[in-house]
Amino acid sequence: MNYPNIVEKFCEYEKTTPSRLFLAEPVRGVYQHFTWAEAGVQIRSMAAALRSFGYGKDDKIAILSKNCAHWIMADLAIAMAGCVSVPLYPNITADALRDIIVHSESKAIFIGKLDNPDAIRQGVPDSLLQITFPFYPNADCINWNDLVKSHEPLQGVPQLDPFSLACIVYTSGTTGQSKGVMHTYHAMSFAVQSFLDNFPEIKKEIFFSYLPLCHVAERMLVECGTVFTGSTVYFVESLDTFATNLAHTQPTVFLAVPRIWEKMQEGVLKKMPQAKLDRLLKIPLISGLIKKMIRKKLGLGRAQHIFTGASPINPALLQWYAKLGIIIQEAYGMTENVALSHVNKKHSAKFGTVGQPYASVEVRLGKDNEVQVKSPASMLGYYKEPELSAQCFEDGFLKTGDEGSIDAEGYLTITGRIKDQFKTGKGKYITPAPMENTLGAHEYVGQACVVGSGMSSALVLCTLSEQAKAVPVNDVQQELENLLRSLNTQLEHHEQLARMVVCKEEWSIQNGLLTPTLKIKRKNIDQQYAQSYPDWLRAEQIIIFE
Structure with missing residues (x-):
């Protein structure tokens, strides 16, 4: 057709x-x-x-x-x-x-x-x-x-x-x-x-x-x-006018990548701490007014269709917004299929999944549980790269490079990028994404990147959130130490993170450590800090401030 x-x-x-x-x-x-x-x-x-x-x-x-x-x-x-x-x-x-x-x-x-x-x-x-x-x-x-x-x-x-x-x-x-x-x-x-x-x-x-x-x-x-x-x-005029332009527009359809949702949450909590927000949301007469006020100030007062995509979002963040009456529909796709693959719908969303496939999309799991999709939206191929293009398809299915699982109702969960997996000196594979998502959900963590290919143990690099920057360093250190210990109790021995390093420099598009859609550039981050890994692994403290 x-x-x-x-x-x-x-x-x-x-x-x-x-x-x-x-x-x-x-x-x-x-x-x-x-x-x-x-x-x-x-x-x-x-x-x-x-x-x-x-x-x-x-x-x-x-x-x-x-x-x-x-x-x-x-x-x-x-x-x-x-x-x-x-x-x-x-x-x-x-x-x-x-x-x-x-x-x-x-x-x-x-x-x-x-x-x-x-x-x-x-x-x-x-x-x-x-x-x-x-x-x-x-x-x-x-x-x-x-x-x-x-x-x-x-x-x-x-x-x-x-x-x-x-x-x-x-x-x-x-x-x-x-x-x-x-x-x-x-x-x-x-x-x-x-x-x-x-x-x-x-x-x-x-x-x-x-x-x-x-x-x-x-x-x-x-x-x-x-x-x-x-x-x-x-349109937005600039990064500085983003909040003003969004509040002026009050769009009915809105898309944001996970990092933007994190920043907007930080902005809310900066003006209204979580404890106070929780208290107000429990009061029936006030709860509705608070939700309406926050939605309007965020610029989402009229938004009926709210989406996120481009990289994984933590389910805890989706639940936080849902308590404010903001149901974010997570979607999944890639450049190679014009972003057409899976989507959650607000009345049937399952947080932690990227939703169900569009009616026109066939999906299956291949080797290593690789998500493979097939639809008329798939690319012709890569320009001037016929061999690479052929490698991307198997029986007409586009090989996404993402590892995933599918539940009985067809909801897809992305568990990581296959190429992001690495082995430490212990000889077993580590999948960084689940750990990064768990750490990134903490109010003190901006973004996280797990590294350690070929090293004795893995470690995690991170940046601090705006909220953490307003807290005494000793308190931040203790909180991050508790976070790391808690995470390690949930991991297999070979996966456990030896250290958490708080990076001094913000990761940004400008310094090449984030993509234009604010995803971490793992290779660039690894290259920038690799020479310090041996010293950090030998350090006595668990939390290291660069």
Whole structure:
């Protein structure tokens, strides 16, 4: 069955709801609004401009920008012109940018909202056509507005082959080199339509865009979700204005990665300690008011569809939010299947699982309990990597690399990444994820990373939460020591953690220790601290402050 593609759906709502708000972007504190009709003029004119440069079928065009209105308009213009989009992470290094542009054979690049544009643009070859977004101009680039003004909008609804290449998505990667995942229009349409079929109550919504649009989850839920339902999307201006922009938007659909949920919890507890919150929630007359107040201040006062994904979330955190009336639906997928695999629904959610498969998804467990899935949303393969692509499939099933278990009702639990397992000198495998999740659930722990390949014993590196930073060091040390001892009593002898090291430097996207979706980059963390492991293992104290 063929589903309408993103261009066809855009043209539908451009025609039927021309005056409805489509995109709202804060620029220096003032919201810039674009209706479906206004966006349509810009998208169609830019598509005409791309064609005038001679670009067409199979030509790759990159997008390098933080989330903004023109990111989505550029993506739609690329599709309308019949080209292939190559979305890039806005915090990419110049060297990595150059590698991807060369590997993808991109012919042009849209450059927009960036923290350090001059440094990143060093990675753009001089021969590449550069088009800059209007709110973030650069004198060395062709201005978006100039091209829009000088080209008549394309007319009609462009016909796109559903099985032609729509985009190449380069994975952020927790280890190793990025790979270019190829997806067709059919795969993307199938994924978003399967999602909407599973959540038929999602109609005309308010979306909030802040996770990188080049990430498949944000692109499918926010960009495609908006276009396929004729909804409205609001953008964040910056990290500093996140809370303000979210509170202003009050979205009806909201997606956050686990680290964001942890940060939002820390913000609540900073203003209202857990003991006080527990006390107030037990008072019937006050409980409802407290829940409503917290939801509104978080910016979730109107949110009916709340999701998490991209990395595992601790069930205790889900339960904490549930007590506030915020039911977070954990979902599971990957770049290679357009994020279409499993999802929890709020009325039947099982915390600790990633839910049940979509009706269109087949799932099985392979060797080492590897989760394998099959659906029309699976990738064509990795760009220019036929052998690697073939290795990812077995009998048509995509091999996810995740270890899991499935209960009698079909709920899937992810127990870790197979490639993250390692052996210490004791000769037995350790799976880090369950330990990291347990430690990360503690109010004093920010993030945790278990290491120890080939060492006499494993140890755990961690960062402190904001709450812990406000507590005397001796108290933190004692609490973490109790936490580590408690965890070790639940582990097999070969799994037990010899030390916990509190890292002085925060792990961030900027220093390369977190991915753009705030997952730990295990390989980078291991490399950064490896030379200190022998000293830490010899130390007398169990809790070590770097």
